[in-house]
Amino acid sequence: MSTIDKKQAEEFIESVITQYEEKTYKDRKTHIEVVEPGQEKCAVKSNRKSRPGVITMRGCAYAGAKGVVWGPIKDIINVSHGPVGCGQYSWSSRRNYYNGTTGVDSFGTMQFTSDFQEKDIVFGGDAMLRELLREANQLFPLNRGLSVLSECPIGLIGDDIEAVSREISKEIGKPVIPCRCEGFRGVSQSLGHHIANDTIRDWIYEKDLEGQKFEKGPYDVALIGDYNIGGDIWSSRKILEDMGLNLVAQSTGDSTFSELANVAQAKVVLIHCYRSMNYISRYIEEKYNVPWLEFNFFGPTQIIKSMRKIAEMFDDKIKEKTEKVIAEKYQPYFDKIVSKFKPRLEGKKAMLFVGGLRPRHTMPAFHDLGVEIMLTGYEFAHGDDYQRTLEYVNETTIIVDDMSEFEMDNFLEKYKPDLFGSGIKEKYQTQKSGIPFRQMHSWDYSGPYHGVEGFAVFARDMDMAINGSVWKNIKAPWKA
Amino acid sequence: MSKDIKIKDHITLFNDERFSEMFDRKRELYENAATKEEVAKTLEWTLGEEYKDLNFKREHLVINPLKSCQPLGALYAAIGIDDTMPYVHGSQGCAAYFRSHFCRHFKEPFPAVSDSMTEDAAVFGGHNNMYVGLDNVYKLYKPGMVAICTSCMSEVIGDDLNNFVKNAKEQGKIPADFPTAYAHTPSFVGSHINGYDNMMLSLVSQIGEKTGEVKDRINVILGFDTYIGNFREIKRILGLFGVDYILISDPSYNLDSPTDGHYKMFNGGTKLEDLKDAPNSKATLLLQKYSTAKTREYMEKEWGHPVKVVNPFGIKGSDDLMMAIAELTGKEIPTEIENERGRFIDAIGDSYFWVHGKSFSLNADPDYAIGLTRFVMELGGDIKHVLLTNGSKDWEAEIKGILAEYPQGKDAEVYANKDMWHFRSLLATDPSDFIIGNTFAKYLMRDTGIPLIRIGFPLFDRQFLHRYPTIGYMGGLNLLNWIVNTILDETDRKTMYTTSYDVIR
Numbered sequence: 014m015s016t017i018d019k020k021q022a023e024e025f026i027e028s029v030i031t032q033y034e035e036k037t038y039k040d041r042k043t044h045i046e047v048v049e050p051g052q053e054k055c056a057v058k059s060n061r062k063s064r065p066g067v068i069t070m071r072g073c074a075y076a077g078a079k080g081v082v083w084g085p086i087k088d089i090i091n092v093s094h095g096p097v098g099c100g101q102y103s104w105s106s107r108r109n110y111y112n113g114t115t116g117v118d119s120f121g122t123m124q125f126t127s128d129f130q131e132k133d134i135v136f137g138g139d140a141m142l143r144e145l146l147r148e149a150n151q152l153f154p155l156n157r158g159l160s161v162l163s164e165c166p167i168g169l170i171g172d173d174i175e176a177v178s179r180e181i182s183k184e185i186g187k188p189v190i191p192c193r194c195e196g197f198r199g200v201s202q203s204l205g206h207h208i209a210n211d212t213i214r215d216w217i218y219e220k221d222l223e224g225q226k227f228e229k230g231p232y233d234v235a236l237i238g239d240y241n242i243g244g245d246i247w248s249s250r251k252i253l254e255d256m257g258l259n260l261v262a263q264s265t266g267d268s269t270f271s272e273l274a275n276v277a278q279a280k281v282v283l284i285h286c287y288r289s290m291n292y293i294s295r296y297i298e299e300k301y302n303v304p305w306l307e308f309n310f311f312g313p314t315q316i317i318k319s320m321r322k323i324a325e326m327f328d329d330k331i332k333e334k335t336e337k338v339i340a341e342k343y344q345p346y347f348d349k350i351v352s353k354f355k356p357r358l359e360g361k362k363a364m365l366f367v368g369g370l371r372p373r374h375t376m377p378a379f380h381d382l383g384v385e386i387m388l389t390g391y392e393f394a395h396g397d398d399y400q401r402t403l404e405y406v407n408e409t410t411i412i413v414d415d416m417s418e419f420e421m422d423n424f425l426e427k428y429k430p431d432l433f434g435s436g437i438k439e440k441y442q443t444q445k446s447g448i449p450f451r452q453m454h455s456w457d458y459s460g461p462y463h464g465v466e467g468f469a470v471f472a473r474d475m476d477m478a479i480n481g482s483v484w485k486n487i488k489a490p491w492k493a
Numbered sequence: 494m495s496k497d498i499k500i501k502d503h504i505t506l507f508n509d510e511r512f513s514e515m516f517d518r519k520r521e522l523y524e525n526a527a528t529k530e531e532v533a534k535t536l537e538w539t540l541g542e543e544y545k546d547l548n549f550k551r552e553h554l555v556i557n558p559l560k561s562c563q564p565l566g567a568l569y570a571a572i573g574i575d576d577t578m579p580y581v582h583g584s585q586g587c588a589a590y591f592r593s594h595f596c597r598h599f600k601e602p603f604p605a606v607s608d609s610m611t612e613d614a615a616v617f618g619g620h621n622n623m624y625v626g627l628d629n630v631y632k633l634y635k636p637g638m639v640a641i642c643t644s645c646m647s648e649v650i651g652d653d654l655n656n657f658v659k660n661a662k663e664q665g666k667i668p669a670d671f672p673t674a675y676a677h678t679p680s681f682v683g684s685h686i687n688g689y690d691n692m693m694l695s696l697v698s699q700i701g702e703k704t705g706e707v708k709d710r711i712n713v714i715l716g717f718d719t720y721i722g723n724f725r726e727i728k729r730i731l732g733l734f735g736v737d738y739i740l741i742s743d744p745s746y747n748l749d750s751p752t753d754g755h756y757k758m759f760n761g762g763t764k765l766e767d768l769k770d771a772p773n774s775k776a777t778l779l780l781q782k783y784s785t786a787k788t789r790e791y792m793e794k795e796w797g798h799p800v801k802v803v804n805p806f807g808i809k810g811s812d813d814l815m816m817a818i819a820e821l822t823g824k825e826i827p828t829e830i831e832n833e834r835g836r837f838i839d840a841i842g843d844s845y846f847w848v849h850g851k852s853f854s855l856n857a858d859p860d861y862a863i864g865l866t867r868f869v870m871e872l873g874g875d876i877k878h879v880l881l882t883n884g885s886k887d888w889e890a891e892i893k894g895i896l897a898e899y900p901q902g903k904d905a906e907v908y909a910n911k912d913m914w915h916f917r918s919l920l921a922t923d924p925s926d927f928i929i930g931n932t933f934a935k936y937l938m939r940d941t942g943i944p945l946i947r948i949g950f951p952l953f954d955r956q957f958l959h960r961y962p963t964i965g966y967m968g969g970l971n972l973l974n975w976i977v978n979t980i981l982d983e984t985d986r987k988t989m990y991t992t993s994y995d996v997i998r
Contacts, residue, residue, distance in 0.1 A: 065608035066629030073586020096680035098562030102590035145553035225525035271525030442602035447754035
């Protein structure tokens, strides 16, 4: 039984979006669809411009390139090139955990900026950038490279960051990677991911840069598209190691320049966040003939399914080891977690609105705990993501692309879910409405949510949110 | 009953040996990492004198700065006006960042729209974005006013807000009489405090209507003050005085709204009719100087009424505040305020000996830096370093003057335009006993071992601090509480396994 009735939902959606001005109405109509389980095609339009003035939840290309792809690489210095704000607001806010000594051999939670002033806008910032990169290399000699992440003005004033990067790279003998991820490019974070992937291609693989040499073996894999939010990649890595696989590189969570270069040296590239890194996996397949495989390490059903799918790429030794660890360790542990939390969560209804992967990847983890998904949607997905979402649809589900705050408010008010999972900007207004909330970008300062241990934390947190006592005290007792 | 299953999250999980082994293996085989010896040696070098010299020679690279950009401050001024939608003319990522930044500090929703300019706007200008943007804002959110600021993109291409707004009205996207305030707030000039000033100037100059009549009432502006408790505290104080006032920009409604099952986008703030009428008050009181400089100049010139600035922190600052209200309004200072002063002095008398003789280094926005520095000296604390990223020459001269008034300020070093990586070098080579600063100063605490007293903006990693007042005598009590009790917590930590682990302190 689904809570959502397709026809009623469609009527409701129409009543909401007719309130937009005309062009916005026409546009938004194509971004929302009510889908049924078993449906084969998703018609939702995506990766289009957000309409001005609606309060989109989206960010920009810089956020995608700096915040997601380049930012987590711990041993390079990521320079936010432009005025101070962009780097300041994205400083330490994504919880990409890493091991290392910050300011010495690791730089993930530092804010490096060229702090553009008016004179730099007028006269250009190239000369300053040159000196700045030298200063950075001198003050942080253990860095393994630098990146230049452009903010809006750079592209508008016509600076040549490529020439400066080439020159300094030659001078200091380390990679310096220019990334033209100005915030006005494209329609969301997504183009920033793509641009960042392209810079990895052009400035690492096309230049045949090498990582640390290692002894190659038949079970070498690389794990990409995991940003180690609250330790995600570490619990994922554990599973792969338990299967007998050898992780030679991970990217970009707790990653290093060496590992980034060595991704292409693996036998198989495993990709978690398809949206943000599929570009590079396709390229590596083409250039190095290394196959890639999508997997999902959220929740028991998908973890076990993914483990078997990954094991299929290898010999019987790996397959046997995989079955053994599932039967002896993981399944009993999952059973314990599910038996503890499912009785508390069964029949609850959730809505999700996240970035480019989690709106579908976390659905089965909710289903494992008996939670129904009424609505899900993406800030910056593309058509292939919506197609992939259908695989996970268990009940009639509203699918929304680039949901505006106006639509969100209406959906929450109408359907009153038991949980809404989205981002920091959405959190507090949802809670004002008396609806429990979890941040599904940052794991709400918790995590990991990936992997075996991660599922336990996920289940605990969803129970904590949905069944928190405070939500029973919203109404004053003297108000009927 | 089966034994309950123990769930470990990131705080303890990765301390397990199976993970630490994994980390070591990764580092050794794949990371191309520096050796432990190299790391230790380099770490030691970064904390030394040689590195400090090198660090201070840096001219271009800015590392861990203590400032944000103009539009952030502009949005903060706008959110304090009732029924007003803050609007960012530029790339949409800017609005997303400003909103996230504020949400993380206040733990509150922060509505603001963007008109999502992209490549085509870079070529043709952002006017079409603004027409559609204003149309949507007006239809969807039904605000009483829109307060528009700019971010980098629209500034670099030279969009003209005045014209765009005029055209939007002519085209009927918003009614001709719909109140709009707009401010140019380029991110590559100044910092968030200047953005606050620019938007405040736009609000008072574009919405304010001088009639010639002078009303028996004062205006009060707090500046870029992110302690929500201060807005309620100033209203309480003015209430005790029995003064008629207009608080221009009061975010205590929108950024501290009740959870009652219904989200409301607009919860209150300075009424539009009050904003209109503000030029007709008999005087204006500003509680910050450096975030209101242009606004002050405008008011003095155009409104022609007395504009007084006080820095309302600590004993002297709070005295100045009360005397300024009395002076501008002709009212007596109420007995209740005198009693509050007495209680504040009483509390300081009970506790200052924990502060006296200890040394402090501070970072903050310019006005807070002055107030906190003076208050620490009033408690007998020595000032070691005061470091800002968005200080000016005027600020430097003012704080040096104040430091010179107290023996506790004689050895202080002042830096108006440095960053927290400079600060790290200073604290590593010439440590103080305590740091006063915002959340990011916790990295200084980690790197130097000096305990942090959290006062400032942003405060992401503690709850509720922004709800308390910091101004006036009662606000001073909160500052005193945070300073003294952090010292006592630290004293406990230091003495835990000694005989000095006292129960009575």
